[in-house]
Amino acid sequence: MTASTATRGRPDRVTGTPFTRALGIATLVGIVWLTWFGLFVTPADVNQGESVRIMYAHVPGAWLAYLAFIVTAVSSAAYLWRRTRSLTWDRIAGASAEIGVLFMGISLVTGSLWGRLTWGTFWTWDARLTTTAFLFVTYVGYLAVRNLGGTHHQRARRSAVLALLAVLEIPLVHFSVELWNSLHQEASVAGNTDVTMDGLMLFTLFLGVIVFTLMYVWLLLHRQRALALQDLVDDTGLDLAIAARRAEVG
Amino acid sequence: MDDLGFIVASYAVTLVAVGLFAWSVVRRSRRLAEQVPPEDRPWT
Numbered sequence: 588m589t590a591s592t593a594t595r596g597r598p599d600r601v602t603g604t605p606f607t608r609a610l611g612i613a614t615l616v617g618i619v620w621l622t623w624f625g626l627f628v629t630p631a632d633v634n635q636g637e638s639v640r641i642m643y644a645h646v647p648g649a650w651l652a653y654l655a656f657i658v659t660a661v662s663s664a665a666y667l668w669r670r671t672r673s674l675t676w677d678r679i680a681g682a683s684a685e686i687g688v689l690f691m692g693i694s695l696v697t698g699s700l701w702g703r704l705t706w707g708t709f710w711t712w713d714a715r716l717t718t719t720a721f722l723f724v725t726y727v728g729y730l731a732v733r734n735l736g737g738t739h740h741q742r743a744r745r746s747a748v749l750a751l752l753a754v755l756e757i758p759l760v761h762f763s764v765e766l767w768n769s770l771h772q773e774a775s776v777a778g779n780t781d782v783t784m785d786g787l788m789l790f791t792l793f794l795g796v797i798v799f800t801l802m803y804v805w806l807l808l809h810r811q812r813a814l815a816l817q818d819l820v821d822d823t824g825l826d827l828a829i830a831a832r833r834a835e836v837g
Numbered sequence: 838m839d840d841l842g843f844i845v846a847s848y849a850v851t852l853v854a855v856g857l858f859a860w861s862v863v864r865r866s867r868r869l870a871e872q873v874p875p876e877d878r879p880w881t
Contacts, residue, residue, distance in 0.1 A: 601870040601878075602863070602864070602866040602870075602878075602880070604880055616850045618852070622848060624850075625848070626844070626845075633880075636840065637840050637841070637844060638840055638843065638844065640844045641844055643845045644847050644848055644851045645847070648851065651850070678879060685858075689854060689855070689858050692854065693850065693851050693854050693855075693877075696847070696850050697847040697850060700843045700846055700847045700850075700859050701843075701847065703843060705838055705845050760845060763875050802855060805859075806855075806858065806859060806862065809859075809862050809863065809866065810862050812866065812878070812880055813862055813865055815867040815878075816869035816870060816872075816873050816878070817869055819869075819872075819877055820869055820872050820873060823872065823873075825855065828861065
């Protein structure tokens with residue numbers, strides 16, 4: 588049986604495992620649950636009215652982007668450390684950064700829609716918004732650097748150094764609402780000892796964080812396996828090119 | 838667009854963006870897997 592027929596026969600085996608399939612089902616159930624609670628079950632906010640429902644997509648999106656970028660930095664450090672040096676760490680870093688950019692983009696768009704309802708504008712050069720946009724652009728740049736070419740280890744080394752520098756922006760983004768005068772509200776839950784949010788709203792917010800985290804793990808596993816496949820295909824192509832060149836010379 | 842439009846748009850953007858990303862990952866993986874024998878995939 589060739590690789591091609593094996594793949595066609597069992598397409599779910601490409602980057603999936605029983606664990607990722609179970610995780611995928613749990614994630615889908617969670618998405619439906621979160622959407623149902625976010626749109627229909629939770630109450631409106633006293634000050635913000637119905638627009639507070641955007642929070643259940645916006646806040647978990649931002650949390651996930653932070654988590655993804657921190658995973659990118661930790662994986663990059665693991666790659667740079669000689670004892671743990673492996674291209675698997677580099678692929679986890681790259682996959683996590685892609686997902687982080689996706690969720691940061693989602694957070695920016697949903698935040699912009701929420702801002703239009705609460706502040707009357709889609710965008711303002713506020714400290715939190717500006718630093719978040721800067722973080723987003725930094726990681727888009729990181730992904731561009733990953734595609735500059737060279738060997739797998741050259742790619743891994745240069746992107747790992749960049750990831751360790753880029754992650755330093757996260758505290759700046761997170762504390763921007765405290766460091767500068769900002770339109771953006773301060774943290775409602777994280778780091779706040781006096782949480783006054785309605786119980787159901789708080790539950791739905793935590794549900795959002797859990798569902799987005801499950802989504803992140805599913806995407807990370809599949810994406811880093813896809814990157815492993817890409818590296819294998821690149822290596823095979825290189826081996827074939829070298830063999831062809833040797834045959835020409837010989 | 839009223840409040841409801843913005844709220845629905847924010848959920849739609851989130852779900853569509855994640856769905857498209859997941860779909861592109863799976864599609865790319867299937868294309869690549871045709872060139873890689875199953876024994877070279879340590880997770881299978």
